[in-house]
Amino acid sequence: DMDTLRLALLQNSIEWEDKVANLQYCETRLASLSGKVQVAVLPEMFTTGFTMNASSLAEEGDDITLQRLRKWAADYGIALAGSYIAREGEACYNRGFFVAPDGESRFYDKRHLFRMGEEGRYFMAGNKRCIVEYAGWRIALFVCYDLRFPVWCRNVGNEYDLALYVASWPQVRAHAWRSLLVARAIENAAYVCGVNRVGCDNMGLVYSGDTMAIDFKGNTLAKAPDGEEAVVTMELDRQSLLSFRKKFPVWRDADAFTIDL
Numbered sequence: 001d002m003d004t005l006r007l008a009l010l011q012n013s014i015e016w017e018d019k020v021a022n023l024q025y026c027e028t029r030l031a032s033l034s035g036k037v038q039v040a041v042l043p044e045m046f047t048t049g050f051t052m053n054a055s056s057l058a059e060e061g062d063d064i065t066l067q068r069l070r071k072w073a074a075d076y077g078i079a080l081a082g083s084y085i086a087r088e089g090e091a092c093y094n095r096g097f098f099v100a101p102d103g104e105s106r107f108y109d110k111r112h113l114f115r116m117g118e119e120g121r122y123f124m125a126g127n128k129r130c131i132v133e134y135a136g137w138r139i140a141l142f143v144c145y146d147l148r149f150p151v152w153c154r155n156v157g158n159e160y161d162l163a164l165y166v167a168s169w170p171q172v173r174a175h176a177w178r179s180l181l182v183a184r185a186i187e188n189a190a191y192v193c194g195v196n197r198v199g200c201d202n203m204g205l206v207y208s209g210d211t212m213a214i215d216f217k218g219n220t221l222a223k224a225p226d227g228e229e230a231v232v233t234m235e236l237d238r239q240s241l242l243s244f245r246k247k248f249p250v251w252r253d254a255d256a257f258t259i260d261l
Contacts (some may be wrong), residue, residue, distance in 0.1 A: 004236065005238070006038045007040070007041065008039070008231050009193055009195045009212075009224065010041065010043070011196065012029070012043065013199030014045070014199065016048075016201055017049065018048075019065065022047045023064070027072065033233075034076035034077060034078065035076075038135055039078065039081065039135075039139075040078050040081075042080065042082030043167060044083045044166045044168045044197070045085060046082045046166075047065050050168035050205075052119065052121070052122045054123055057085050058087035059084065059085065059086055066084075066105070070105070073099045081166065082097060082195075083097065084097065092122060092123050092124065094123050094143055096110065096143050100134060107130065108129070109126025109127075109128070110143035110144070111127065113125050127261045129152070138161050138162070139164060140155075140162070140164065141166075142164065142166075143165070144165065147181065148176075150187065151257065151259060154187075156254070158190075162190060162192070162193065163191070163192045164193050165195070168205075168207065169207065170207055171207055174208050178212075181214055182214055182218045185214040185215065185217075186216075186218040189244065190216055190241070191215055193212070193214075194214075196208075196211050198228065208226050209224050209225075209230070210224070211223070212224065213236070215241075217244070222234040
């Protein structure tokens with residue numbers, strides 16, 4: 001049934017710069033979701049935590065993280081989304097991914113690098129949006145700080161049905177996270193899922209999670225408990241989205257613009 005999409009959002013703590021431990025943890029979680037969901041979403045930099053130690057942790061080509069993601073997607077029959085640290089030549093990217101069970105993979109390099117954490121010193125910004133077609137749904141990939149930039153996230157002509165935001169968004173700014181996820185859903189008449197980590201990192205930052213799924217009217221469909229590791233599952237309905245857009249076509253009155261890259 002292409003009208004529904006079954007999703008799992010993984011809100012977990014991340015062991016600092018320990019790929020083996022983080023991959024092992026995710027494998028256990030994902031194995032238990034096999035046959036239950038179509039898409040599982042992991043937090044930003046799920047194998048390392050939000051570290052600026054890019055050059056030593058970056059992976060080129062089909063390295064350990066992508067190999068494992070492809071294997072899990074195939075073994076468990078689940079498409080996987082999240083982000084990790086990738087390298088191309090000298091440049092490192094905070095790279096969003098969408099890996100399908102058939103092995104097809106799409107990538108999105110984070111456009112807005114977090115200035116206050118000096119992310120731009122260690123990573124190269126992407127300049128292309130990524131909208132994936134999967135199971136009859138169009139899914140847009142975004143990473144963390146992108147959430148603050150509505151023009152970049154704009155759903156021009158209903159290009160996407162669902163926007164995914166994967167994040168390491170500290171608790172001190174949780175109100176902004178929650179509010180902007182709701183705003184992005186309402187202004188774009190689309191479902192929005194925000195997946196954020198919990199726990200503490202080696203920079204001393206605390207994360208409360210606030211992982212949630214929001215519908216096209218801004219209502220919360222599902223939310224993880226604060227500060228705890230959790231898997232949130234839900235089913236999204238495409239027909240109700242399409243009929244809402246037809247009945248209330250705000251998108252027809254949107255402003256035209258071009259983004260200057």
